[in-house]
Amino acid sequence: MSRKSSYQLMQGNEAVAEGALAAGVNFFAGYPITPSTEVAEILADRLPANGGKFIQMEDEIGSIAAIIGASIGGCKTLTATSGPGFSLMQENLGFACLAEIPLVIVNVMRGGPSTGMPTSPSQGDVMQSRWGTHGDHPIIVLTPATVEEAFQYTVKAVNLAEKYRNPVILLMDEVIAHMRARVSLPPASMVEKVNRVQPNMPPEWYLPYERSATGVAPMASFGDGYRYHVTGLVHDAKGYPTANPNECRDNIRGLFTKIERGFREICMVDYECMDDAEHAIVAYGSMVLSARSALEQLRESGCKVGLIKLGTLWPFPRFALEQYLPQLKTILVPELNMGQIYREVLRVNAGKAVIEKLNRVNGTLITPNEIVKTVKGLIR
Amino acid sequence: MSRKSSYQLMQGNEAVAEGALAAGVNFFAGYPITPSTEVAEILADRLPANGGKFIQMEDEIGSIAAIIGASIGGCKTLTATSGPGFSLMQENLGFACLAEIPLVIVNVMRGGPSTGMPTSPSQGDVMQSRWGTHGDHPIIVLTPATVEEAFQYTVKAVNLAEKYRNPVILLMDEVIAHMRARVSLPPASMVEKVNRVQPNMPPEWYLPYERSATGVAPMASFGDGYRYHVTGLVHDAKGYPTANPNECRDNIRGLFTKIERGFREICMVDYECMDDAEHAIVAYGSMVLSARSALEQLRESGCKVGLIKLGTLWPFPRFALEQYLPQLKTILVPELNMGQIYREVLRVNAGKAVIEKLNRVNGTLITPNEIVKTVKGLIR
Amino acid sequence: MTKKSTLPTETGSSEHPEITIFSDWCKSCGICVAFCPKEVLAMDENRKVFAKSPQNCIACHMCELRCPDFAINVKEVEKQPNLEEES
Amino acid sequence: MTKKSTLPTETGSSEHPEITIFSDWCKSCGICVAFCPKEVLAMDENRKVFAKSPQNCIACHMCELRCPDFAINVKEVEKQPNLEEES
Amino acid sequence: MISNSQLVNKYFRHNKKFPHIWCPGCGIGIILGNMLRAIDALALDKNDIAFVSGIGCTGRAPVYVDFNTLHTTHGRALPFATGLKLARPEMKVIVATGDGDATAIGGNHLIHACRRNIDITTIIFNNYIYGMTGGQYSPTTPHGDKAYTCKLGNIERPFNISQLVEAAGATFVGRTTSYHTLQLQNIIKKAILHKGFSVVEVITHCPTTYGRINKKGSAVDMLRWQKEVAVDKSRADKMDPKELEGKIITGVLMERELPEFCEQYDTIIEEAQNQQQGKSK
Amino acid sequence: MISNSQLVNKYFRHNKKFPHIWCPGCGIGIILGNMLRAIDALALDKNDIAFVSGIGCTGRAPVYVDFNTLHTTHGRALPFATGLKLARPEMKVIVATGDGDATAIGGNHLIHACRRNIDITTIIFNNYIYGMTGGQYSPTTPHGDKAYTCKLGNIERPFNISQLVEAAGATFVGRTTSYHTLQLQNIIKKAILHKGFSVVEVITHCPTTYGRINKKGSAVDMLRWQKEVAVDKSRADKMDPKELEGKIITGVLMERELPEFCEQYDTIIEEAQNQQQGKSK
Amino acid sequence: MSQTTTEIRLAGSGGQGLITAGIILAEAAIFDNKNVVQSQSYGPEARGGASRAEIIIADGPIFFPKATWVDIFLAMSQKACDQYSFDIKNEGIFIVDTTYVKQIPTSSAVAIPISSATREKFGKELFSNIVALGVICEVCKVVSAKALKAAISNRVPAGTEKINLEAFAFGQKLAKEALKNHNGAENEAIEADT
């Protein structure tokens, strides 16, 4: 796509597709679903033109399976879906976690549960993105709040997936996915691209699950001469199934270790007006937009309010809160769900500040004014 | 099955099947999976003999779909699965939540994620059972700690499902599912059976989603003359799709209201030695067994330790903790996962007691001795 | 909208079949017009169907059977339907 | 167990094909014994296979092809395999 | 014949649901109407009918009509219907499903329902595309045709639904188009009366997506095409394969008798109860 | 011919994996061995082979052999393999799957892989039952036979896999048994060489579950049965249907040439790139 | 209308192309070097229902992407007019397509038979959305005609630029006439280049 000026009008889903291309994604498998379909449609056009591949699978189970297969074949892969499809992907998402396969799932959240409100905004899948598959596992979940971030976070998602050999979820509200805004994207050459570490030892020495100092093992692609085994069973460093308790422990705990080691790099948090804040709004996704508007008004009327904007939801960036807890009297968590990140805030808060939630599940947004009113009520 | 004495040897999975029959379950659809398969095998034999129906579906998605269909047809329904199958059921589980269909899913947890450790005990699916499907929704999750409870809780699960028009998950560790123990089951006639409330107004007046004072609407069976609509879209009191924000709010919030109203009835908690306890172990499932053994030893050696045994995991029985927080110095949460209920305990604790976790994810149990040692370490 | 508020726009005389169009439901797809074997129907300037030549109607009911919106109704006057061969 | 530790139990002389049985791998299913066209093989009292009549072996390799456990090996002495018609 | 007014009066729900959501000229309404006429002709009791669908434009059909209606998840109408039918064998269970719903995400349930020969009538509204999500290719999009995820032309080959369901075990297979409304009524009637799993494939048109991107003209043009390509089985049987190229054979393509699932299950119940009585004696 | 020792040396992984997990006499080992012989005969490079499986006793095959091996989730081997193949079209992708894995939970992926005609060789180990979970009926369990979830006899009818995959679009269909090891090798060789989606159904035996509950005797007895019921296609073509009742026709049942998916995708890439160049000019 | 932020809402029914119009308007704002956010509401997943596009144009940053206090409202169907006019500013500009809006809620509305005039002029209603853009441009001057023309050429299918620009000019003309009647004052006919 040739750029006519440094600014352009772009939709959130389009920005995701552009981000994927910029990050080097060369394989997409998916199944259409509102409100994420534009990502697939754009990549169906753009990938082959860039020598990449697009395949529409028979369902979402097949879609995630196909990108796992392609990732094992060495591709940078991504799929895009929404709640119902994301639910169907859960089993194979667990496979990717355990087998440590880099991939990105874009989940554009719509009102739920079930078919729910297919074209309405929601943030109902926050906890699901962390806990949706069975068995204990860590995961990385990013959530953009603007169209520009939809681009940036997609790049980041692909890079983190590659770096940590882990699935990354890009969780986006329908609002961000469907709104169009003026953006200025960096030229492709300026975009940082991370590639998974490949083994450089002789094939006989290669242990596909032996963690290096970073906690991540190098990953060979099938067909490159490293013949190894990939399985959804708990496995040893060679990749072979094991029932040995120590090996099992090492396998599962190792998944956590690598993410813990990368914790600070993975966590993206922005702070706005927090220096002197006595009250904070913790927000993510579209609620950042409402909160920012509210913040302007609140500061104008002299309230010492700040914004903690979560770009990373999981692992939950607890430090972002902890560092401000000593100065905070109240924290408001506005969400388009019944209070999911609210629970995390409560946990981390450990009884210190007063925590309040503001929730909406009727398919409409919480407006800036509602936040202003609630914060003022809290401050009293 | 004729009883030879009031005591008999019974396996956990067998007790679930017996409980289902005692509660009046007359429809089972499932797909075999270790370690839950015995439930299906027993019911395949026993249901037709009791005039009920058993069908083996092509997968778990079909299994839950079939029991939803049968439940709408008026049957009391149940399915049994394990992690991978439970993950596949998530989408339709959300349908059942939103459409308010009574049914019971038995999830016998095995080591995960993915295929994991198919025959090893685990408690890895605790958070998934609450958050596995997309969109915000409440759910009821019970977890038995003995073979006898496997029977009792299955009955309770069926009854709660019927009473609240809601899916209920019976979450069981592999240990409980596969161990055999001496049990004495009540005669079928003594087992309390709850049936969903049926409408008794003329069909034209029937509103399938108009909440009564209990927060639950009466549920007609298809074929009984009440022709109504069931959908996975957010709907109004008639059951018809709506995009009206107020109706949407009423629909989603109403799901929560009915469970909140029933909170105390739904929550099963047992307290052992808690009266004078300064330290508590919070445990569920097989960890109750380890904890009880440990408790005996700890009390013998004079430690003021008690046990809070959670029979209901979701909605999380926060009051069970809250009432004891003033007297507690420390709380230990042993789990066969990386610390899932631990998070809930932390949240409810709100900084009051010292909370410690004890986790295992290698396919083996935490032994009583390990708990004893940890508690002693905590007490110092 | 309930049926009651849908006012029939046009009815024929008692000699030929009675053609009723519920114009609130009509989405102007033109199917009835196109497949009427007797060119009874036509579209007005607001792209709503009306019976231009009701007298030609043979009550074959093809417009009724093919209207995707249940928006057209043909009532014959004491006669049996005259179903046309379709293929 | 690695292959090295698996001691071959029996070998034939150089006149007839050399039959090797890896008895650690043999699960005593009896397939090789049943389908040997020349009744070369038999089961010992521990239900492990041995070559009872190695001299009769025609190196048809049917035992090898059908052993589910890769536990039997027939090596002909400089001869081409004599593959039996199967059906 | 029942008129549209009578149809609406007798079978439609009388609240805030009309005009329906389908695009101008969409074939779904035509098929729905003629399905209702078939049901009317059979004089079935509305209380005994369960009308089940998945997700898609087609999936929106049940909400309008006054039966026991169940709008399930995408691709899963058949297993929902299977559970319902087995729980209520006396009911007539009819499934409305799009080509994507039936053969993409729902393909497995379709072939298994065929195999089980459970007494359900499945009407597949085959418009060659995913209508609801705005026109991506489906497993029935013809090779070479365009959709919004294959703007350069579809490289996949379409399923032949009739062949597939026959091979999977269906015991009644019919096919027609939304143009051939009388044949449609006729086949649906037969399918409902058939004891066992019956599939009726209806070739229909989505002018908004498939029609637009493939430049197939208006709904009227697309109906004309259906008229042209359809050849009744009785005629086709006499034609040679060359002549039939590009044609769609319509009619009852296959019908056979095999034991029905629910009936067979009744024998299992009987046997199990006999055995149990034997034991307790 | 490569001997077992050579086979083990050349193709098996040399660590702690033997003896394998399959029961005494189980046919899976036989099929695996003869698949390796076929591969050996084709002189393929081990680095170019991806061996993919789902879950089940059959699914455990890949871990033993020294290829690029991928043991996926239950029923999903084919979509994993599809992604891998499309990412690495130069590799030979072989899928090992049980009857349950392939046609129960995985049935949809199977028919869609057929339809796409993607160049993957799928070997279906059909033992008529779910072995791994201890013997529940599968979509191929014969009508009337027993399993641990149908002790009174199966009321469902089995899929005819060959018919199903042909109707779904497979371009190579072969069938044989674990008894007919030479034919097995032969068909697998042809299937691997076939450009397009190939299915090889191997009738095999699970003495532990299906054999036991149906009183089919030992593994040896079950192999004898395979020998008896198998009729080579060349012979079967000359026999009349009556004679063939209860028989299983073996051999290459169908082979046809149709454009392969990955190759077609290459033309899309070419076209898209041409268009883009056209644009940027 | 605030100096720095203008909220515009275009509402009508499914096939009228108002989302496209919204996108063009937004893109034009960018060409005018303004900041912009555009969003839309979908009805139920299927087609034919009410459709609504919102465009917020500002000099500075824009946070909340939905209109809360609408400056300019275009209604091209009665339903849309009834449903989406509740939050129009008192001093806001209200444009209605009288082809479809028969009950006009305020006497201050600029009432133009956009669709029927388009049909008369071009034989089909296809270009009504572009005609509407011409109207908006003329009535509100929130984006320049130059930018709008550039945006139109950029977004419409290749080969249809000319006729679309004609439609735009036609809209401008319609508006001018209407304003004459409406305001009783002549509006400037020259393009408001910036």
Added chain:
Amino acid sequence: MSQTTTEIRLAGSGGQGLITAGIILAEAAIFDNKNVVQSQSYGPEARGGASRAEIIIADGPIFFPKATWVDIFLAMSQKACDQYSFDIKNEGIFIVDTTYVKQIPTSSAVAIPISSATREKFGKELFSNIVALGVICEVCKVVSAKALKAAISNRVPAGTEKINLEAFAFGQKLAKEALKNHNGAENEAIEADT
């Protein structure tokens, strides 16, 4: 062996029927009016691997269902013997089937060729597990022979009760002989009815 709690472990390989033996033992304990918990470990999902059944018998409540300090251990394969004997009490009873266990880890073990003796006597090893129960009954007396016989009759396939009871008696006999050699003392031959 503690007065109130006895932990028993039966270990061998897949097809030997030790889980069934464990179940029968547990059921017999119930017939003896004791409390009991039985559990087993599975190998990987498939068959043929090591197999282990544990039975805890007590007068009072039993909480933890797994053996932690084994009183009675039966090993019917070398692998099981090697793998599962680490937590046997010093004073525990160690029974090995010398058919398959060639390396016996303690000289105090009661060594009986259970499988080969069964094969000799009954033509097949099918009944080895029941023979083993006879041995255990005789060696340990943890449950009564009467209860065991009742439990056997209850659990074995209908029609095979008689031969199974014969196998049980045969096991008792084998044990008696072995104990003679082992202890140098004659054990009582009468059934320990309770």
